[in-house]
Amino acid sequence: MAETITLEVARYRPEQEMEPTFQQFEVPFRKDWVVLDALNYIKDKLDTSLSYRWSCRMGVCGSCGMMVNDEPKLTCATFLSDYMPGPVRVEPLRNFPVVRDLVIAMTDFMVKLQRVKPWLIREQEKPLSDGEYLQTPEQLDDYKQFSMCINCLICYAACPVYGLDPHFLGPAAIALAQRYNRDSRDEGSQERLDILSQHDGIWGCTFVGECTKVCPKHVDPAGAIQQYKLEATKEWFKSFLLPWGAK
Amino acid sequence: MSQTAHTAHHPRWYRTRVSTYWWSRKWAYFLFIVRELTSLAVAYFVVFTLMQIHALRQGAEVYAEFQEWLRRPLLISLNAISLFFVLYHAITWFNLAPRAISARFRGKRIPDLLITASNYGAWLVVSLGLVWLLSGG
Amino acid sequence: MDVSSHDVLLVGGGGAGLRAAIAVAELNPKLSVAVVSKVYPMRSHTVSAEGGAAAVIKPGDSLEDHAYDTISGGDWMCDQDAVEAFVKEAPEEMLRLEHWGCPWSREPDGHIAVRPFGGMKKERTWFAADKTGFHMLHALFQTSLKYGAITRYDEWFVSRLLEDDGRVQGVVAIDLMSGKIQAITAKAVILCTGGCGRVFPFTTNANIKNGDGMALAYRAGAPLKDMEFVQYHPTGLPFTGILITEASRAEGGLLLNKDGYRYLQDYDLGKPQPKPVLRSMELGPRDRLSQAFVKEQEKGRTIEGPYGSVVHLDLRHLGEKVITTKLPFVRELCLKYENIDPVKELIPVRPVVHYMMGGVHTDINGATPLPGLFAAGEVACVSINGANRLGSNSLTELLVFGARAGKSAAVFALEHPTPNGHVLAQAEDEKRRLEDQFLRKTGGHESIATLREEMQKTMEKSAGIYRTGALLAEAAATLRRLQERFQDVAMSDHSRTFNTELTTALELSFMLDVSEAIVQCALNRTESRGSHQRTDFPKRDDGEFLAHSLVSQRKDGTPQVQYLPVTITRWPPAERVYGK
Numbered sequence: 029m030a031e032t033i034t035l036e037v038a039r040y041r042p043e044q045e046m047e048p049t050f051q052q053f054e055v056p057f058r059k060d061w062v063v064l065d066a067l068n069y070i071k072d073k074l075d076t077s078l079s080y081r082w083s084c085r086m087g088v089c090g091s092c093g094m095m096v097n098d099e100p101k102l103t104c105a106t107f108l109s110d111y112m113p114g115p116v117r118v119e120p121l122r123n124f125p126v127v128r129d130l131v132i133a134m135t136d137f138m139v140k141l142q143r144v145k146p147w148l149i150r151e152q153e154k155p156l157s158d159g160e161y162l163q164t165p166e167q168l169d170d171y172k173q174f175s176m177c178i179n180c181l182i183c184y185a186a187c188p189v190y191g192l193d194p195h196f197l198g199p200a201a202i203a204l205a206q207r208y209n210r211d212s213r214d215e216g217s218q219e220r221l222d223i224l225s226q227h228d229g230i231w232g233c234t235f236v237g238e239c240t241k242v243c244p245k246h247v248d249p250a251g252a253i254q255q256y257k258l259e260a261t262k263e264w265f266k267s268f269l270l271p272w273g274a275k
Numbered sequence: 276m277s278q279t280a281h282t283a284h285h286p287r288w289y290r291t292r293v294s295t296y297w298w299s300r301k302w303a304y305f306l307f308i309v310r311e312l313t314s315l316a317v318a319y320f321v322v323f324t325l326m327q328i329h330a331l332r333q334g335a336e337v338y339a340e341f342q343e344w345l346r347r348p349l350l351i352s353l354n355a356i357s358l359f360f361v362l363y364h365a366i367t368w369f370n371l372a373p374r375a376i377s378a379r380f381r382g383k384r385i386p387d388l389l390i391t392a393s394n395y396g397a398w399l400v401v402s403l404g405l406v407w408l409l410s411g412g
Numbered sequence: 413m414d415v416s417s418h419d420v421l422l423v424g425g426g427g428a429g430l431r432a433a434i435a436v437a438e439l440n441p442k443l444s445v446a447v448v449s450k451v452y453p454m455r456s457h458t459v460s461a462e463g464g465a466a467a468v469i470k471p472g473d474s475l476e477d478h479a480y481d482t483i484s485g486g487d488w489m490c491d492q493d494a495v496e497a498f499v500k501e502a503p504e505e506m507l508r509l510e511h512w513g514c515p516w517s518r519e520p521d522g523h524i525a526v527r528p529f530g531g532m533k534k535e536r537t538w539f540a541a542d543k544t545g546f547h548m549l550h551a552l553f554q555t556s557l558k559y560g561a562i563t564r565y566d567e568w569f570v571s572r573l574l575e576d577d578g579r580v581q582g583v584v585a586i587d588l589m590s591g592k593i594q595a596i597t598a599k600a601v602i603l604c605t606g607g608c609g610r611v612f613p614f615t616t617n618a619n620i621k622n623g624d625g626m627a628l629a630y631r632a633g634a635p636l637k638d639m640e641f642v643q644y645h646p647t648g649l650p651f652t653g654i655l656i657t658e659a660s661r662a663e664g665g666l667l668l669n670k671d672g673y674r675y676l677q678d679y680d681l682g683k684p685q686p687k688p689v690l691r692s693m694e695l696g697p698r699d700r701l702s703q704a705f706v707k708e709q710e711k712g713r714t715i716e717g718p719y720g721s722v723v724h725l726d727l728r729h730l731g732e733k734v735i736t737t738k739l740p741f742v743r744e745l746c747l748k749y750e751n752i753d754p755v756k757e758l759i760p761v762r763p764v765v766h767y768m769m770g771g772v773h774t775d776i777n778g779a780t781p782l783p784g785l786f787a788a789g790e791v792a793c794v795s796i797n798g799a800n801r802l803g804s805n806s807l808t809e810l811l812v813f814g815a816r817a818g819k820s821a822a823v824f825a826l827e828h829p830t831p832n833g834h835v836l837a838q839a840e841d842e843k844r845r846l847e848d849q850f851l852r853k854t855g856g857h858e859s860i861a862t863l864r865e866e867m868q869k870t871m872e873k874s875a876g877i878y879r880t881g882a883l884l885a886e887a888a889a890t891l892r893r894l895q896e897r898f899q900d901v902a903m904s905d906h907s908r909t910f911n912t913e914l915t916t917a918l919e920l921s922f923m924l925d926v927s928e929a930i931v932q933c934a935l936n937r938t939e940s941r942g943s944h945q946r947t948d949f950p951k952r953d954d955g956e957f958l959a960h961s962l963v964s965q966r967k968d969g970t971p972q973v974q975y976l977p978v979t980i981t982r983w984p985p986a987e988r989v990y991g992k
Contacts (some may be wrong), residue, residue, distance in 0.1 A: 043907055044906075047289065072860075076905060077905035083618040084619075085618070087744075087748070088543070089457075091455045105695065125289060126288060126290075128907070128910040129908060134452070147555045148514070156313075156504055159507065160523065163522050164518060167522075172515065172541075176543075234307075236304070237374075238301075251375070254371075255376070258376070277557050277558075277559055277562040279564060279565075312602070
């Protein structure tokens with residue numbers, strides 16, 4: 029008798045039901061299968077109507093974030109063997125509206141992403157004929173960690189502040205803003221400061237620290253936010269102690 | 276800035292209500308709430324210190340009564356619990372401090388352990404200094 | 413039916429799509445650009461490219477060298493005028509991306525660093541650690557957010573192109589969130605949907621690489637080119653097919669058979685040296701390395717693993733410091749998916765399908781023969797990659813031809829009138845087709861997954877690294893049967909909200925068309941060249957076949973192949989020599 033493992037998968041079909049329900053599936057257990065492989069097995073062989081997002085299955089596209097036994101994970105990087113004998117409960121990412129089955133609406137994040145101006149802002153662009161902006165490996169190191177974000181939104185699922193107040197900018201958006209603030213080629217810190225130092229920006233964060241713990245790419249968004257709080261405070265002091273030097 | 280044709284909101288999207296007891300779901304959330312509540316213990320010690328100074332100003336007799344009052348089991352327990360929470364407050368603060376500081380020395384990032392250690396070190400030095408001061412110098 | 417209107421419409425929001433959209437917005441900010449992608453743009457498959465992007469910037473390198481490496485790497489199937497334009501524009505495009513914030517790895521003095529790569533005589537591959545595609549895509553996507561002229565249709569699935577009056581005038585797309593089927597008209601449409609690795613069972617490609625754009629163009633009457641040239645990447649992880657970048661070999665990784673022997677030396681790829689030598693041994697071209705694997709397998713010198721034969725990639729001698737600075741993602745992937753630490757252990761690898769040299773036929777400006785239809789990136793075949801692509805040329809290709817296609821589409825849009833309403837009737841037809849044949853269908857018997865698996869098995873067996881006429885003919889017949897069986901597919905999900913059964917079925921339908929095109933081109937090309945190897949016709953035949961295969965769809969759906977001569981400018985066909 030081949031080994032199997034039970035998956036309890038959240039279902040939500042808005043045309044048919046008012047609330048999500050759970051459906052149980054018996055899936056073959058393989059040592060090198062991840063939760064995503066189990067979901068694909070269900071969709072291919074057991075119930076073709078199961079909807080979920082996935083793409084690269086190597087942990088770099090950020091599509092497959094879901095709650096696995098109440099922890100936010102990338103299902104392509106979560107091995108079934110860690111959950112034996114099961115059952116494994118798979119639900120859509122917490123703190124987001126559920127559209128269908130395991131699919132959440134991430135439009136809120138896309139708006140926030142745009143709001144923090146995640147592009148290089150410069151007073152004067154250097155002409156291409158002058159070559160590249162010089163940037164030493166140390167300068168690259170300064171922001172490199174924050175540039176590794178795959179936008180999987182697992183940090184938002186872990187953040188209780190975002191859960192209680194969806195207006196909060198959130199870990200990934202702020203970390204991305206910091207990635208540009210710390211890029212030696214960027215000159216837009218002042219512009220971003222105005223956006224980030226609003227009430228639902230960095231000051232919404234109470235340093236729970238869960239976002240950093242669950243981040244699959246070790247971006248450390250909590251660190252980014254706390255560092256930014258220090259910088260924002262410095263800027264605030266500078267703005268009235270040295271008003272002639274500001275802007 | 277670019278536009279999107281996405282739906283910003285739809286009534287059929289299901290929004291799970293966050294439970295009032297969200298902080299009890301996960302050990303990490305619970306510890307976080309405890310950490311936040313330790314600020315009450317800190318506030319309490321501030322008030323307590325003010326009461327102590329007030330008693331001192333009123334002379335040796337009043338102060339002796341104050342110290343007698345402190346020996347009550349209720350006060351001892353209260354102060355012991357508050358001390359525990361204030362220590363918890365300090366320790367979690369020191370452990371988290373390196374994350375907020377991104378300092379570099381000669382191009383290399385200062386290791387977290389060094390920052391935490393220097394915080395504890397400073398605490399130790401100040402505490403020893405206070406003890407020396409209060410024990411007569 | 414709802415209709416939206418734009419000037420230029422991109423199908424696909426990956427590296428090429430975003431670069432093209434920005435190119436249109438910069439050429440004329442008054443043009444309205446739509447980026448219609450079936451996934452959010454940062455999920456596009458560009459994100460998983462690892463190794464790097466090539467462009468000439470270092471002293472001692474030259475455009476001629478880059479061009480010659482590309483042309484010889486492509487076994488002379490590359491259109492040399494396109495290659496010359498490509499190598500010339502590459503450095504500027506790459507610099508532009510740096511100015512847009514891409515975090516290229518640097519030398520100690522702050523200049524951009526380059527690394528060696530397979531098939532290249534000089535070091536010219538720019539890289540961002542070993543996540544180049546990820547950084548390029550995010551830099552492009554985040555920069556695209558600046559432009560007000562760009563409207564994004566995230567998670568809208570394009571199911572068909574609209575044509576009238578001899579030109580393409582828009583698309584029909586399904587808004588996955590709500591299930592709404594609508595027409596989006598445009599004066600010019602650019603396909604940037606990537607390749608079709610998912611027609612094979614073992615591939616580095618993501619789930620979304622189903623040849624959508626190739627099938628859309630094919631069905632609209634635009635021919636596909638060089639479809640038989642499928643690239644196998646020599647080092648993919650067994651079972652998952654996850655890519656282990658060529659950069660691991662550029663840094664000095666070795667390929668060993670079961671006896672610990674560097675077997676590539678037996679296959680005319682040079683002699684083993686302690687340090688990597690460009691265009692030699694492990695830095696040879698991908699087609700030759702993959703073919704060497706198959707030969708070793710036939711000799712019984714590969715290692716048998718639980719998922720078939722593998723060889724070993726040895727990185728141990730590089731040391732932990734080099735691996736963690738230059739190849740951190742490789743280490744992470746091996747630890748996570750194989751439970752192996754490359755610092756101390758050998759990595760099991762095998763060739764897996766990675767890239768399609770073939771695609772929608774375009775000229776050097778990204779225009780297809782169908783007016784109003786353009787294509788760029790892996791979906792297109794210009795051709796600069798010929799019969800075998802060199803590693804690190806395709807990321808650069810996204811930028812160069814994304815920009816070219818964007819500009820020519822913008823110019824086309826400025827010179828042509830707004831689409832008339834005739835296409836709306838076509839759009840209504842498409843809506844009816846989707847509803848009758850999929851959304852409201854009952855009573856089907858075939859499972860989507862079963863049909864897909866049979867297609868993949870057939871392709872692996874008959875259109876793999878080595879092919880024969882007999883197996884290809886058998887595959888053509890099997891695929892025809894699968895097309896018929898597809899008409900009887902069972903659809904159980906009748907919901908309109910995020911219906912992924914519908915998208916999976918439509919993707920399978922695209923893949924069936926594309927695989928038929930691949931097999932037919934392979935069958936007709938009776939020679940061996942680059943990545944197309946026929947055991948029944950083992951020699952390269954420049955007399956008959958120095959030409960591109962152009963495959964078009966007949967009225968009955970079957971593929972028909974013609975030939976188009978390769979453009980030769982300065983480099984007459986010669987023998988491909990590596991290891992010397």
